[in-house]
Amino acid sequence: xxxxxxxxxxxxxxxxxxxxxxxxxxxxxxxxxxxxxxxxxxxxxxxxxxxxxxxxxxxxxxxxxxxxxxxxxxxxxxxxxxxxxxxxxxxxxxxxxxxxxxxxxxxxxxxxxxxxxxxxxxxxxxxxxxxxxxxxxxxxxxxxxxxxxxxxxxxxxxxxxxxxxxxxxxxxxxxxxxxxxxxxxxxxxxxxxxxxxxxxxxxxxxxxxxxxxxxxxxxxxxxxxxxxxxxxxxxxxxxxxxxxxxxxxxxxxxxxxxxxxxxxxxxxxxxxxxxxxxxxxxxxxxxxxxxxxxxxxxxxxxxxxxxxxxxxxxxxx
Amino acid sequence: xxxxxxxxxxxxxxxxxxxxxxxxxxxxxxxxxxxxxxxxxxxxxxxxxxxxxxxxxxxxxxxxxxxxxxxxxxxxxxxxxxxxxxxxxxxxxxxxxxxxxxxxxxxxxxxxxxxxxxxxxxxxxxxxxxxxxxxxxxxxxxxxxxxxxxxxxxxxxxxxxxxxxxxxxxxxxxxxxxxxxxxxxxxxxxxxxxxxxxxxxxxxxxxxxxxxxxxxxxxxxxxxxxxxxxxxxxxxxxxxxxxxxxxxxxxxxxxxxxxxxxxxxxxxxxxxxxxxxxxxxxxxxxxxxxxxxxxxxxxxxxxxxxxxxxxxxxxxx
Numbered sequence: 001x002x003x004x005x006x007x008x009x010x011x012x013x014x015x016x017x018x019x020x021x022x023x024x025x026x027x028x029x030x031x032x033x034x035x036x037x038x039x040x041x042x043x044x045x046x047x048x049x050x051x052x053x054x055x056x057x058x059x060x061x062x063x064x065x066x067x068x069x070x071x072x073x074x075x076x077x078x079x080x081x082x083x084x085x086x087x088x089x090x091x092x093x094x095x096x097x098x099x100x101x102x103x104x105x106x107x108x109x110x111x112x113x114x115x116x117x118x119x120x121x122x123x124x125x126x127x128x129x130x131x132x133x134x135x136x137x138x139x140x141x142x143x144x145x146x147x148x149x150x151x152x153x154x155x156x157x158x159x160x161x162x163x164x165x166x167x168x169x170x171x172x173x174x175x176x177x178x179x180x181x182x183x184x185x186x187x188x189x190x191x192x193x194x195x196x197x198x199x200x201x202x203x204x205x206x207x208x209x210x211x212x213x214x215x216x217x218x219x220x221x222x223x224x225x226x227x228x229x230x231x232x233x234x235x236x237x238x239x240x241x242x243x244x245x246x247x248x249x250x251x252x253x254x255x256x257x258x259x260x261x262x263x264x265x266x267x268x269x270x271x272x273x274x275x276x277x278x279x280x281x282x283x284x285x286x287x288x289x290x291x292x293x294x295x296x297x298x299x300x301x302x303x304x305x306x307x308x309x310x311x312x313x314x315x316x317x
Numbered sequence: 318x319x320x321x322x323x324x325x326x327x328x329x330x331x332x333x334x335x336x337x338x339x340x341x342x343x344x345x346x347x348x349x350x351x352x353x354x355x356x357x358x359x360x361x362x363x364x365x366x367x368x369x370x371x372x373x374x375x376x377x378x379x380x381x382x383x384x385x386x387x388x389x390x391x392x393x394x395x396x397x398x399x400x401x402x403x404x405x406x407x408x409x410x411x412x413x414x415x416x417x418x419x420x421x422x423x424x425x426x427x428x429x430x431x432x433x434x435x436x437x438x439x440x441x442x443x444x445x446x447x448x449x450x451x452x453x454x455x456x457x458x459x460x461x462x463x464x465x466x467x468x469x470x471x472x473x474x475x476x477x478x479x480x481x482x483x484x485x486x487x488x489x490x491x492x493x494x495x496x497x498x499x500x501x502x503x504x505x506x507x508x509x510x511x512x513x514x515x516x517x518x519x520x521x522x523x524x525x526x527x528x529x530x531x532x533x534x535x536x537x538x539x540x541x542x543x544x545x546x547x548x549x550x551x552x553x554x555x556x557x558x559x560x561x562x563x564x565x566x567x568x569x570x571x572x573x574x575x576x577x578x579x580x581x582x583x584x585x586x587x588x589x590x591x592x593x594x595x596x597x598x599x600x601x602x603x604x605x606x607x608x609x610x611x612x613x614x615x616x617x618x619x620x621x622x623x624x625x626x627x628x629x630x631x632x633x634x
Binding site for chain 2: 043044070073077079084086093095097098099101104120124
């Protein structure tokens, strides 16, 4: 089976499956569309946390312990900034900073976020096409009892402590989808669209909120498969489970499948979890979705591609 | 003897005497006016090399071996930037970078360079008043056989290799002197103006080019004393001697004294050098001007203050 695969993802968990897909597929058969709703300006720098997580994962540079940022990172900048009474609530490693400074500088010279991302990927030896969902700013905001908060204020500074009541993606009415991302979703040879195991509320839905993307996915003839970010009633990392509770949702893959139901043809739950009740028009699969090792990433990618191809056969039969 | 001392300086050598003066005087009796002609934008960051050298010297943070930048510096950022094929001709240490990022961010929020400098000095525990010569951009340019070069292009990227034929300080016609700097030079209780052992062409003369500063020095009733940056026909550090040769000047303290003759009342040569031929209206002093240790800085500062006070007695008698 060949054809082009498009993966949608956010940061850490999603980036791991994106890496697995990059290992399983030739570079020209994969495009990764990345959430930029977490992007923000900090100390004058343009930070793109999810793009960086994806780049670092694909380049083999991710820190395996912290789960974010770069391996073998050092913190001399951060310590010196603290000694200047600068803002230290958002950790910037010395190596990570090189990406932020280079990106910010290139953006200031008029390059688009996609152009900068392509430049950085080439420099880091990444052959897979990594695309921001949009070159225009779309910024996730979280409604809490303390009012609407900017995403990083909620996520990092307040450590997701306030209960999340609602989400908004500022700029999503006027943002244009990144052209290659939209074109990838509309390719006639599209093999599959994969929604990676990322937080649905703040990683995947910002991508879906960019005009044209949800429609392109819905209208695609290719199978659309999502992978659960919830295993055994818990999120592997991040606030997905906490958010589901706060929003009154059951904390399960099935609840996420229902949330994506108008978009997806298949949903992969973890093999340790019970198979959900059937949902019309939706096929459930199970796989080992916990990705501790690089091989886990590759095996999950292969399971997802198998699921995808079985759906394609189903539709063609 | 008390009263206010104003020191004019550039980077490394001048910063050492500024430090000596800060050790010799109570904080409220010293203002240091610093060259900003070397300032430049690099990777979107506002770099102020001489302000940083002075701050690091006063805070005891200077690297004692390299002669620039911070002690115990690390280079993870620079290495990572190199791996991104970024510009690495201007070395930015991880700790040093904290100053550049914080400064650039504060300037972008509308703070003046003086305000940012005051903030950084407070954070670094510096009680002495450190003042940029101007909050407006004045940029040193160097005429070479290859045409006019930006200072850092000449100084760092080309390692001062092209022969220097002339200097220009772009913006010097419209720049306003930093108000506290000008006010310090005009204080009625001014004890002395000290021209530190900095490069005359690219450290001191940019300061003198800022409208109002040369006139304020010339009109000051306080003694004006300069300290030689040349010992035994050589510059301790930097291209001063090379420039003097290229400009057809004798490489000596005496030649620098002649260059400053319309401004200064006293000139300190190194005690290892012969006492220059007398110049009318100018008193020569000698002292140990090489500053290898912190105590050397203090001793030279004391010698300079002694020279200053002897000139004052001379004028009052």
